[in-house]
Amino acid sequence: MTQIITVTNQKGGVGKTTTASALVCGLHQRGAKVLGIDLDPQGNLGFTLGLDIGSASTVYDVFKGNCSMEAAIAATEYGDVLPSDIMLSAAEVEFTAPRREFMLSDLLTGVRSRYDFIIIDTPPALNVLTVNAYVASDGLIVPMEAEVLSLVGVTQLQETIETVRDAFNPHLKVIGILINKFNGRLTLSKDILELAQEVAQQLDSQVFQAKIHRGVGVAMAPAHGQSVLTYQPDSRPAQDFQEIVDVVAGERFPRPKPTFRQKYISKFFN
Numbered sequence: 001m002t003q004i005i006t007v008t009n010q011k012g013g014v015g016k017t018t019t020a021s022a023l024v025c026g027l028h029q030r031g032a033k034v035l036g037i038d039l040d041p042q043g044n045l046g047f048t049l050g051l052d053i054g055s056a057s058t059v060y061d062v063f064k065g066n067c068s069m070e071a072a073i074a075a076t077e078y079g080d081v082l083p084s085d086i087m088l089s090a091a092e093v094e095f096t097a098p099r100r101e102f103m104l105s106d107l108l109t110g111v112r113s114r115y116d117f118i119i120i121d122t123p124p125a126l127n128v129l130t131v132n133a134y135v136a137s138d139g140l141i142v143p144m145e146a147e148v149l150s151l152v153g154v155t156q157l158q159e160t161i162e163t164v165r166d167a168f169n170p171h172l173k174v175i176g177i178l179i180n181k182f183n184g185r186l187t188l189s190k191d192i193l194e195l196a197q198e199v200a201q202q203l204d205s206q207v208f209q210a211k212i213h214r215g216v217g218v219a220m221a222p223a224h225g226q227s228v229l230t231y232q233p234d235s236r237p238a239q240d241f242q243e244i245v246d247v248v249a250g251e252r253f254p255r256p257k258p259t260f261r262q263k264y265i266s267k268f269f270n
């Protein structure tokens with residue numbers, strides 16, 4: 001069965017694209033068939049996964065009916081990607097037809113059976129694109145930046161989720177809150193964890209056990225067209241993300257056995 005997961009938070013810079021790309025890459029590493037969909041007009045997911053987004057057909061072309069889903073999906077080293085482009089920023093005013101909330105969901109009916117997982121990256125907004133992602137999804141992952149974690153904005157997110165549940169997709173659940181850019185050395189961290197629990201409670205969800213530590217490799221990886229999972233597989237954030245992939249992949253797609261290097265040598269670099 002295909003599981004469709006949206007990475008969402010209306011705040012920018014919290015790690016949505018980083019998380020989406022780690023999920024695409026990590027699930028692909030385990031042999032799952034994965035499609036990453038970029039619904040952010042900034043087009044970062046495609047770029048992060050090494051796609052030349054300037055020339056490709058995009059999700060915008062598909063929404064417009066100018067291109068088929070099959071033709072716009074691009075194969076990368078890390079799985080299939082449906083890229084985005086800046087044209088998508090006009091979506092709110094451009095797509096006004098009835099059932100506009102179901103554009104993505106309808107398009108996915110034709111291709112979803114080919115994939116084990118579909119991972120959707122979203123813009124830092126709660127707009128028609130985000131709603132399309134929620135309508136098409138089984139679950140949401142909400143990354144939050146540890147150091148500026150707050151309850152501000154959570155009510156808005158919760159309202160959007162509830163609206164989608166009531167009107168379009170009763171099955172939608174929040175898989176978990178993902179704490180990102182975590183610095184275990186700060187005394188602040190206990191407060192952060194408590195706050196995260198409150199946020200999770202409000203969304204009727206849980207905080208992922210694994211926290212994603214801050215690391216320079218995460219910020220450098222996209223410039224190399226990679227996720228941190230392949231760019232610096234032994235780094236702390238990469239290992240943290242693998243734990244999140246464990247949760248998402250479940251027993252169906254277990255971690256590949258560690259190589260000699262991962263087992264013995266990586267110890268010295270952490």
Ligand SMILES: Nc1ncnc2c1ncn2[C@@H]1O[C@H](COP(=O)(O)OP(=O)(O)O)[C@@H](O)[C@H]1O
Nearest residue numbers: 012013014015016017018181213214215218219
């Ligand atoms: N754990 C981390 N450690 C260091 N830098 C990070 C981490 N997570 C994200 N970043 C950096 O923070 C910035 C915002 O992340 P991004 O995933 O693009 O957020 P969003 O998609 O929510 O806007 C990027 O430059 C990214 O490389």
Ligand SMILES: [Mg+2]
Nearest residue numbers: 016017040044
């Ligand atoms: Mg992003």
